[in-house]
Amino acid sequence: MDLSFQPVLFSLIAGLATGFGGLIVLALGKVSDRVVSFSMGLASGVMLLVAFNSLFLEAAKLLAHLELIIAFSAGALIMIALDLILPHIELTTKKVTDQKTKIYNAGILIAIGITLHNFPEGLVVTAGYAYLPGLGLIIAISILLHNIPEGLATAIPLKAAGMKPRKIAGITFLSGLAEPVAALIGVLIFSFIEINNAAVVGYSLALAAGVMVYITADELIPVAHEYGYKHTVSVGLLLGIIFALLIDVILG
Numbered sequence: 001m002d003l004s005f006q007p008v009l010f011s012l013i014a015g016l017a018t019g020f021g022g023l024i025v026l027a028l029g030k031v032s033d034r035v036v037s038f039s040m041g042l043a044s045g046v047m048l049l050v051a052f053n054s055l056f057l058e059a060a061k062l063l064a065h066l067e068l069i070i071a072f073s074a075g076a077l078i079m080i081a082l083d084l085i086l087p088h089i090e091l092t093t094k095k096v097t098d099q100k101t102k103i104y105n106a107g108i109l110i111a112i113g114i115t116l117h118n119f120p121e122g123l124v125v126t127a128g129y130a131y132l133p134g135l136g137l138i139i140a141i142s143i144l145l146h147n148i149p150e151g152l153a154t155a156i157p158l159k160a161a162g163m164k165p166r167k168i169a170g171i172t173f174l175s176g177l178a179e180p181v182a183a184l185i186g187v188l189i190f191s192f193i194e195i196n197n198a199a200v201v202g203y204s205l206a207l208a209a210g211v212m213v214y215i216t217a218d219e220l221i222p223v224a225h226e227y228g229y230k231h232t233v234s235v236g237l238l239l240g241i242i243f244a245l246l247i248d249v250i251l252g
Contacts (some may be wrong), residue, residue: 004187007129010140011122011183015176017144018118021151022172026165033227036152040224041233043146045240047216050142053248054135055128055209062131062202071203075210078120083218115175118147120211122182127204130190138247139208145240146220147176153223 025031060068121143129136151172158168190200224233 012180014144015179017147018151018176019173021148022155025155037227037229038236039149041236042240045237049244051212059205071206075207079214118178122179124208126186
């Protein structure tokens with residue numbers, strides 16, 4: 001399959017958004033809980049809409065119904081297994097104690113978790129792009145939007161623990177670089193695929209949808225509610241869905 005390196009660029013931009021979230025914390029000094037709740041709700045809406053309206057529906061055009069269910073379930077199961085193997089990667093910052101050491105450790109573990117979860121997201125961008133370049137761009141935009149609050153969630157405890165700003169910026173930016181690396185691996189894999197391309201892309205899209213839905217349901221929405229602004233999360237989620245629909249229309 002002839003595949004350009006554009007999805008790597010998309011993933012790089014999306015990955016750098018994690019660092020941008022960290023810079024917001026450093027620039028403002030304090031980000032309100034309501035803003036974090038809203039941003040995570042917004043990202044959740046975008047992620048869910050893209051997962052079902054783009055990835056899942058496009059995969060349905062390429063796979064039989066049972067194949068679609070198996071591939072979607074496999075994507076979710078992969079992320080469940082990752083959480084079970086590495087239970088410390090939960091994206092929570094609200095339940096840690098006030099002790100600086102524990103807050104610092106929480107921030108580092110969140111950064112590790114985000115890095116691990118960014119890797120499959122880079123593959124998701126490549127899978128979408130392999131099917132339709134515009135779909136790859138939509139997926140990258142959705143990931144970019146949810147990477148910003150992930151950067152916030154990483155930087156807030158590190159700043160509270162007294163880590164130097166330069167080091168915080170470095171950690172948040174580096175955690176996002178897993179995405180372009182994964183996208184590059186995806187490009188190399190798809191470039192060598194010559195047999196039954198439609199089925200391979202279909203499986204990739206459905207699996208990617210499962211990954212995105214699990215990340216949203218297991219991490220983004222629960223963590224958003226930890227900040228205590230239930231209605232703010234709901235409004236953000238609905239606006240995220242509307243935003244994703246508009247992007248879908250604009251990009252055709």
